[in-house]
Amino acid sequence: MSRNILITGGAGFIGSHVVRLFVTKYPDYRIVNLDKLTYAGNLANLKDVEQAPNYRFERCDICDYDAVRAIFRKYDIDGVIHLAAESHVDRSIKDPFTFARTNVMGTLTLLQSAREHWNGAWDGKLFYHISTDEVYGALELTHPEGIEPPFSTTASSTEHLAYGADFFYETTKYNPHSPYSASKASSDHFVRAYHDTYGMPTLVTNCSNNYGPYQFPEKLIPLFINNIRHRKPLPVYGRGENVRDWLYVEDHARAIDVIFHRGKVAETYNIGGFNEWKNIDLVRVLVCTVDRLLGRKEGEDMDLITYVTDRPGHDMRYAIDSSKLQRELGWEPSLQFEEGIGKTVRWYLDNQAWMDNITSGEYERYYEEMYRNR
Numbered sequence: 111m112s113r114n115i116l117i118t119g120g121a122g123f124i125g126s127h128v129v130r131l132f133v134t135k136y137p138d139y140r141i142v143n144l145d146k147l148t149y150a151g152n153l154a155n156l157k158d159v160e161q162a163p164n165y166r167f168e169r170c171d172i173c174d175y176d177a178v179r180a181i182f183r184k185y186d187i188d189g190v191i192h193l194a195a196e197s198h199v200d201r202s203i204k205d206p207f208t209f210a211r212t213n214v215m216g217t218l219t220l221l222q223s224a225r226e227h228w229n230g231a232w233d234g235k236l237f238y239h240i241s242t243d244e245v246y247g248a249l250e251l252t253h254p255e256g257i258e259p260p261f262s263t264t265a266s267s268t269e270h271l272a273y274g275a276d277f278f279y280e281t282t283k284y285n286p287h288s289p290y291s292a293s294k295a296s297s298d299h300f301v302r303a304y305h306d307t308y309g310m311p312t313l314v315t316n317c318s319n320n321y322g323p324y325q326f327p328e329k330l331i332p333l334f335i336n337n338i339r340h341r342k343p344l345p346v347y348g349r350g351e352n353v354r355d356w357l358y359v360e361d362h363a364r365a366i367d368v369i370f371h372r373g374k375v376a377e378t379y380n381i382g383g384f385n386e387w388k389n390i391d392l393v394r395v396l397v398c399t400v401d402r403l404l405g406r407k408e409g410e411d412m413d414l415i416t417y418v419t420d421r422p423g424h425d426m427r428y429a430i431d432s433s434k435l436q437r438e439l440g441w442e443p444s445l446q447f448e449e450g451i452g453k454t455v456r457w458y459l460d461n462q463a464w465m466d467n468i469t470s471g472e473y474e475r476y477y478e479e480m481y482r483n484r
């Protein structure tokens with residue numbers, strides 16, 4: 111079946127992996143990547159697919175109602191995978207308004223545009239909204255008896271360790287703490303409201319922390335890999351005790367594919383890899399891996415670790431239970447963390463030009479120039 115699929119935020123980190131997967135796996139689909147190209151959007155993430163005959167790019171702000179409606183009409187969109195968002199918690203603390211605008215009003219604008227275009231003919235339509243585990247709030251950090259944290263500095267000791275008795279389930283009550291997670295929670299509610307009120311076929315998934323190639327280097331893993339390479343300080347917030355649950359980005363993209371095609375309308379699915387790490391342990395693994403791959407003495411850059419003032423309202427622990435998705439749709443993560451983190455570090459070290467282009471601000475100047483001249 112041919113389909114016209116709108117992927118928003120396709121020039122960002124996760125979006126670029128989703129675009130690549132859909133463009134290559136579904137040659138009969140037309141994939142329209144709608145992205146504003148904010149500081150986080152980078153078309154270099156899609157160099158390998160930009161010439162594909164089934165790929166289109168539209169530079170557009172999801173808050174621009176007229177422009178979004180025109181894109182629905184132009185391509186007769188029948189499926190939406192919505193990833194465009196402001197995604198960085200620290201930025202949301204400094205500038206909450208931008209998060210409310212893009213994440214809440216932008217999502218609402220897309221929903222209303224889809225509703226208008228589909229005009230009640232819901233058959234074969236789907237609005238799939240990508241959300242985060244952060245909407246559930248924070249879990250407590252406890253060490254169940256007999257379980258020791260992975261103090262080893264390699265990733266090889268990672269059988270599943272839970273840092274607490276509780277997990278986020280699809281039924282967990284929303285309790286967001288940061289302006290980012292509050293804005294994502296609000297957008298999730300709007301998506302569900304469009305199903306309940308108008309009958310629009312919608313789906314929401316809540317995923318844990320992603321890692322892998324093309325992540326903007328404001329986020330922990332790419333920032334620290336780059337800093338270790340250049341022997342710059344590694345600013346660990348607080349005592350580095352906070353726990354995050356890490357999933358390789360291509361596994362998230364595969365989950366999105368499975369859920370887009372086989373997920374049950376109006377359902378919520380949690381996506382995660384049962385892969386909890388304390389920040390400080392993860393940072394030690396990064397130091398050892400970068401050192402090893404650069405031919406340095408493993409661990410010699412450990413003294414770059416610098417404890418800095420904690421993030422305000424820093425959620426202590428995220429841990430997602432994705433067994434519903436595994437049980438009902440047969441998805442499971444393909445990569446062990448050891449393999450995923452090795453691949454990731456190698457990718458950033460091999461793609462230093464990609465990183466330098468961002469850290470020098472070069473790519474933003476390039477796009478501004480290109481679009482000013484249109």
Ligand code: NAD
Binds near residue numbers: 148216294318
């Ligand atoms: P990102 O910041 O790397 O990319 C966001 C993309 O959205 C960029 O290309 C940006 O240009 C675009 N964008 C921002 N504002 C826009 C606007 N007004 N109009 C059009 N495009 C706009 O983000 P990411 O990490 O790839 O996250 C993608 C989605 O997945 C987000 O919705 C995020 O909440 C969610 N998510 C992320 C993670 C994670 O670990 N990164 C985990 C779970 C869920």
Ligand code: DAU
Binds near residue numbers: 348428
């Ligand atoms: O859980 C899913 C979320 O994961 C997504 O919804 C967000 O879009 C994504 O950015 C990510 O949020 P986090 O805040 O968990 O990711 P970040 O990489 O910013 O931070 C990971 C952990 O590392 C967190 O506990 C804060 C800490 N940290 C982060 C940075 C950037 C540091 O200690 N120092 C740092 O410099």
